[in-house]
Amino acid sequence: MADGNTPSNNGGVAQDQLRSIVERIERLEEEKAAIANDIKEVYAEAKGNGFDTKTLRQVIRLRKQDKAERQEQEAILDLYMSALGMV
Numbered sequence: 377m378a379d380g381n382t383p384s385n386n387g388g389v390a391q392d393q394l395r396s397i398v399e400r401i402e403r404l405e406e407e408k409a410a411i412a413n414d415i416k417e418v419y420a421e422a423k424g425n426g427f428d429t430k431t432l433r434q435v436i437r438l439r440k441q442d443k444a445e446r447q448e449q450e451a452i453l454d455l456y457m458s459a460l461g462m463v
Contacts, residue, residue, distance in 0.1 A: 419433075
């Protein structure tokens, strides 16, 4: 029972709200793509300056972890490498 004060409604969907949400997501996706491109350019710059990008990516991933998590992961890696005779 619409009283005329509700947003446009088509089959139970508030069209204005839905459109707003979709447009916001689209804008964020555009921003995400631009940021991803910026990151790619920084890695290209690093590579051009002689840095190994694979190692840089690993450093970035490790810096996201807290110290205890990183130490635990390193200990498990050392254990596995030792078990395989790689150490």
